[in-house]
Each structure stands twice: as C-alpha cells, then as structure tokens.
Amino acid sequence: MSGFDGELRRELEAIRKGGLHRELRRVDSAQSPHIEIAGRTFLNFSSNDYLRLSNHPALKEAAIKAVEKFGAGAGASRLISGSLAPHHELEETLAAFKGTEASISFSTGYAAALGAITAIVGKNDIVILDKLVHASIVDAVRLSGATLRVFAHNDSADLEGKLLWARNLPSVPGKAPKRILVVTESVFSMGGDLASLRGIADLKDKYGAWLMVDEAHATGLFGAHRRGLIEEFDVAGRVEVQLGTLGKACGAAGGYICGSRALIDLLVNRARSFIFSTAPVPAAAAAARAGIEVIQSAEGEVLRQHLWSVVDHLKSALIEAGWALSPIRSAIVPLLIGKEEQATAIAAALRERGVFVPAIRYPTVARGKARLRLTATAAHTISDVAALVNALTSAKALN
Secondary structure, eight states, X not given: OHHHHHHHHHHHHHHHHTTOOOOOOOBOSOSSSEEEETTEEEXXXXXXXXXXXXXXXXXXXXXXXXXXXXOSSOOSBIIIIIOOHHHHHHHHHHHHHHTXXXXXXXXXXXXXXXXXXXXXXXXXXXXXXXXXXXHHXXXXXXXXXXXXXXXXXXXXXXXXXXXXXXXXXXXXXXXXXXXXXXXXXXXXXXXXXXXXXXXXXXXXXXXXXXXXXXXXTTTTTSSXXXXXXXXXXXXXXXXSEEEEESSSTTOSOOEEXXXXXXHHHHHHHHOHHHHTSXXXXXXXXXXXXXXXXXXXXXXXXXXXXXHHXXXXXXXXXXXXXXXXXXXXXXXXXXXXXXSHHHHHHHHHHHHHTTEEOOEEOTTTSOTTOEEEEEEOOTTOOHHHHHXXXXXXXXXXXXX
C-alpha cells in the first residue's frame, strides 16, 4: 500500500503545484444567503438554489410525508420493486410542466445524461456538442461509442460545417443509417450565457439531426410558464430530448429526461444508469414535485421577479465597481480572473471577509480561464449585494 499511496501523493502534489487542488468544506447549515462553515457565518453567492426553494415549507412538508409513508429508501431499482408512487407522481408533474408526452427521473443529472445518450446513440452514430457543455454529456458520448465532434461555443457556422460533414459521410453497408445528435446547454453553467436555440433548431432540422438541450440552469427562470429557455425561444416542438436537474431552481435533487412516450419507454428499457441503480429516495422525488408546483404558482413568479431584480442590481453594482460583464441577463455572473492561483487567492481573501465564492478552475473551465462564479438567488437582498461588491473590491485590490 505504501507504493500505491506514494504514487497518489505525487499526483496530489502536482495538482497543488498547478494551483488546482480542491477540498471539501463542511457546511453546517441549510442552503441560504448565509451559511455556517467551521463555526463562521459566510455570505453565500455560490448556490444554484435560484428560487430559494430548498428550504421552502412545501418542499420540506412533502419530503417529510414521503418518508413517513414510504420510508427513507426505495429498497430496489425501479424495474424491480422500487418504482414508488412519488417517482410516478414526479414524472407526471414534470411532463405536464414541460409540455411533453412523458418524462423519466434519475438519481442525478449526471445519471440522466449518461443514461439517455448511451441509450439513443451508439458506434455508428455521430454526436455534435457545443464546446462548453457539461462534463457529464462529454462522458456520456465517450461511453456510447458514437463519433464525437465539438463545435465552437455558440458558433452556428461551425455547427453547420460539422452537420454537413456528418450528413455527407457514407453509410456503412449492412448497418442502420447513422443518427446525428446535437447537444447543447440552454444556459451555460460556467458563463451564464444563452444558447442560440432557434438557430440550432433550424440547423438540426435542415440536416435531419436530433436535438438534446440541457435546461439545468434555465428551468424555473425563463419562459412564460417558467419551463426554461426552450419555452422562452418557442422551440419546444423541435427539441427531441429535454435534459435537466431537480437540484437547482426546483430545490430538491435528481435529474430527468422529458420527451415523447417512445423516448421514455426506450430509456426504461435501455438507460443503464436507470436500470441498474436503486431508485432515488422517495423524499427527494416528493420534494422535487412540490418544487415544480411552487415554480408554476403565482408565488413562483414573484420569486422569479425578485431574483431578476437582484441580478440587475448585482450587475449594475459590479459594472460601477469596474468589472467587465456580459450584457446577458442570467442568474450566473462570472468574473473572469485568468490565472488559477490568482482566482484562488481572491476567493481566499473573500472568505477572510466573510464571503463564500469558490474559485472555478480547470478542468471545470479551460486553463487560464479561472473565474469567480457568482450566483444570485431570490433569497438575496440589496444589502447582500452591497456587502459582496465591497468585499470583492477589497479582495481584488490585494491581488
């Protein structure tokens, strides 16, 4: 074991020297604008709990009732005996919310991406990804065996070139015609910018491809019914696969796929991360369903509008303080730093001032593109924004 541990320690040292070492920080409080870490209270601008639903009474009550009736665990995979009523109720609610024929839930968004992509494409197929999609999507394509191509971020001309190349590839004799799947996020998780969904949908239609859109950071925030950017851009009927998570604006945990009944039936039969996993705990499914119901309510709209007011105030204050920001309206506000060491130093200086915003570094973002990723929530106040900007100004001056 000494040789084993010695090799691992050498790898860890290389990570430290590159300014990329990470560590877990135990949080002793619920997610909120103020969290407890190691006995200290920090102003938190790092959570994806955009609509402050993780502590909402309706979600907590739903989780408690599910535990009381169904227990703490599901006991088996969904295809054995673990397909409990809360899972079915969540999926019915999700499909109705997203305006699709059906849906299926997974333990995580990562599992949802892995299960869906490996179920619908294989070795004879081609998947074309936006360069900045989530790591789970990249891993899923590699596992599927499909040919992977990447188009420059939000670059329609590059996407069309890749689609033209894929469509002109000759078919393999004796094999089914190749499938072409285009995958993008709608709101990009590290930059907060928006995908050009209308243009992407036009191109996928033109070349006979399928489209998968990850709505993880858009659900609850965009669209007349808060369904996401697919609704905002009116392309719902042109997206074959909708991917998302339940741990962000929905306030709970898990992942999902929404789409046609045929798609969901296929995933039940082929998605290995669904078939071979114990079902998610009933409390998480029940809480997620309650979160979706709150999002669709009048209260959900009030929360969204408050979130956007916080975002607008935050961006205005940052611009006034000298930060260069994108004009795009998003709850994710990245502050590009560049060097990994400088980003970690500023994050440490913020912690000294009672503000928690971890540095985002490679491999989450490209080398030399380290940043502070600020996330606004409906629980933040104008005074929280002022405290953050003051701390940032002070921390930046020291670095």
